[in-house]
Every structure is written in structure tokens, then in C-alpha cells.
Amino acid sequence: MIWQIEFVVLVIVLICGVAAVTVRxxxxxAVLFGAYSFMMCLLWAIMGAVDVAxxxxxxxxxxxxxxxxxxVFRTSRRTKD
Amino acid sequence: MEALWEQILTKANYWMTIALMMVGLYAMITKRNLVKKIIGMNILQTAVILMFISIGAKRGATIPILKHGDAAAAHAPRAVDYINPLPHVLMLTAIVVAVSTLGVALALAVKIYQQNGTLDEADILARQVPRSHEGGP
Amino acid sequence: MKTAAALLVLLFGGLLVYASLEFPAWGDPMAPASRHVSPHYIERSLAETSVPNIVTAVLADYRGYDTMFETIVIFTAGVACLFLLRIFGRRSSESRLYRHLPTGITLRISRGGAVPLSSKEFERIDLQWVPYSVVVRTTCRLIVPFSQLFALYVIAHGHHSPGGGFQGGVILGASIILFAIANNLRASLAWFSEKLAVLLCGLGVSIYVATGALSFLLGGNFLDYGTLSKPFAMGAVAARSLGILMVEIGVGITVMAVMVHLYYGLASAGRHDEGL
Structure with missing residues (x-):
């Protein structure tokens, strides 16, 4: 557990999360949420939770x-917010 | 000053998790698109899971898979050498349950879209009001 | 509305930050969470279950009852998706497209029109059809068997390495979803039908409950795998390892079937004829 690497990954997770809820x-x-999940998986691997990762x-x-x-394919791709 | 820096270093992890929870909750409350709400719900869920995993972390310990075999069998495993496995177990099942709830939520969203032709919450509500007047007793 | 939501969220965050000031420092080995029952799991699980991966041992043995109901939650999600989305029988009112393979001509057949049944020359195609990419289909054909083999390894080797029923089941389901995306939904349904998926959903939960009931009938508590040592002629500790494997197989089957079924339902909006 190296806290510097962990902190950087946390910042990327936060950016991906904010982007996933703001993009129109x-x-x-959906793709940004996938990136968010993958960064979260990396974070848990750093913390030693290998099964959860x-x-x-x-x-x-x-x-x-x-x-x-x-x-999204079965509904609509556009959103107002 | 030294104490404050120490506090920030040891708690920053939790604060980032709390920021993530706030993002998820804010998206759930204010976004009007149902898929955006579901994304917010998932971010909140993963943030709670991250909180539990952070609680289980242990400095100077290794992953919770025990060393075994002839050389390692001589001495019993010590608790300080391995990360706390209990939060991992609870959160592992929580992730799979999260994807099942995601599936059910998306199924509901698809059904709502089939009946109303929109995913926007305000538009759905606007379509619901006249119908209730027509179908009165 | 937005300001009220922002205030509520800030209050929520502020309360959590205030509470976090009382938390133990991150990574503290003497944190309360690491002192109550977890030392027992770490120090005794190898001797009691002969499973080196503590997470698997705790998941399927010490907390087997918990995991059983998590599996039932997943099963319920699959059944709920079936009842919410599925549209049975009724043929789609839209016209259907057929492609004449030797010439590449596309035929649109409206409602009630004659369908060239059992003809080798006609192939049904989706309304939003794109020409198949040779690269995608060949890569998919190469990847699917290996990913399924890897999934079986993950289920079977969950005792010694990260993995287990949940992960292996998801990878097995993902391989079938990959096949459905690279080809089309009808080809995937011909290979792994909806009926099979629903049956496997129930079968996995049944394997889990039957393992618990077997140990119950052999004189132990429900899900107390130690009693399996009598019929399988092995020590009580090895029997626990065997019981964990049986339970993981049940979990894997249920998770795989539910993931595939959720994908079928969502990608075709319940009609199970045209997919992504």
C-alpha cells in the first residue's frame, strides 16, 4: 500500500465519476462509468482486496x-442533463 | 500544524470516499434522466463499498491468502500479517447484488420508455397527470 | 430544487466528515474492525477448512447462510427481469428482414407475409443490420472457449487463488454475452436458450440448498459441511473444502444464468428476437 499511488488513482476515480454523471x-x-469501475478495481487491488478487485x-x-x-440501445441516447 | 497534517494524511482517503458518495447522491436527486439516476445509484454503491474496503486495510500486511506448504506450515499465521478479510467477503457479495439491482433498475427504465417514449422524469410526470383525470371514478 | 439538493448533500457530507474525525487512522492494524472476529478467521481458517484463501473460506463456510441468501437475491433479480420485460408469443408487428445469401438482396416481409421457412438460402437479419466483420467474429470464436476455460479454472481454483463462484460465473456469462454481441441474439439463443438460462438459475440455488440440506440430513447443522466426511470417506477438514467447492459451483451456475438472462432481456427489450 503506497499512499501516493492510491491517492492519484482516487483522484482519477473522482474525475471519472463526476464526468459520468455530467456528460450529456x-x-x-456508460463508457465513462466503465472506466470509473475499472479505476475502482485498480484502487481495491492496491488496497489488497484482490477478490473484490x-x-x-x-x-x-x-x-x-x-x-x-x-x-441505452433500447431507449434513447439523448439526455437533457 | 504537525497534528493537522497527520490528520489529513490518515483521513484523506475517507474524505475522497465521502466526496464520491456526495457525487452519487447529488446525481440521484437532481438528474432527471432515469439512466443518469441509475449511474448515480451505482456510484453511491461503489463508494460505500470503497469505505468498507478502506476500513479493512492494514498497514504492513499482505493479501488474505495464507502461505501454505511445507516451509510455512511450521508456524501458525498471525493476524497482523494479513489484511482483514471480513469486509472483503461482505463487499464481494454486495458487488454482485449491485449488478443484479442494476439489471432490474434498467429493466424498469426500458419498460417506462416503452410506455412513455421518454426517459426524462419531468416528461413522464407531465404525461401521467391528464391520464389520471380521464380515468376518474 | 438544485440548491435544496446541494444543501442536503453538503449536510450529509459534512456529517460524514465530522464522523470520520473519530475514525481510526487508515491502515491502522489495531483498528476495531480488525480486532473482533477477523483474527480468528485469519489464524484458524486454514486449520479448520484447509482453504488458504480466507475470503473463500469465510464466504462459503463461516458465512454460508449469508451467501445462500445473496444467491437467492441474484436469482430473484433474474426472475424479476423475466416478469418485467418479457413479451411472450406475440410476433413483432414490425416487418422482418431476410437476406438472400447467394445474391445479397434484402427482402422486407410485412406482417402476414409468407416466410421462406427452412430455406438455406435465406437468413433472417436484424432491422438495424450491419455487415458482419470477419475480424470480430473470428476473434470472438477464438476468445470464447479460452474465457470459458478460464472461468472454470476461476471457480475450481478459488480455494487457492483469488476467485470463486461469483467471479467465475460472471466470466462464464460474459463469454456467452460476447458471443451474442459478435454474432446476433438469435444465434446465441439457439446455443444457450432462454429456457436453459431460467432452468440453470434455479439449478444453481438448488445445488447450494441441497448441499446445506445434505449436511443437515447427515446429522450436522444446516450448511455444516464437516458431516460430509461420512459419505465421501474423507476427513472432516477436507470435507469442508469439498462442501465449499460444491457451493461455489452452485453460485457460479446461478450467476452465469442470471447475467445472460439479464442481457437477453435488456438487449431485445423483452422480445428475444433482435438484439444489440
């Missing part, structure tokens, strides 16, 4: 992004 395109938001890498960055893209 739902497909872009593995789960997040497969679930958060893999399947949830696919589910988001599928839902």
Missing part, C-alpha cells in the same frame, strides 16, 4: 457496462 450523452456516460473487474467494468449499453 448516455452512451458516453477481481469481482469488480468482471462485474463492474464488464457486465454492467454491457447492460448499460444494451439499455
Amino acid at each position: 450523452d448516455l452512451l458516453g456516460a 477481481f469481482t469488480e473487474a468482471s462485474v463492474g467494468a464488464g457486465v454492467s457496462t454491457v447492460l448499460f449499453v444494451a439499455a
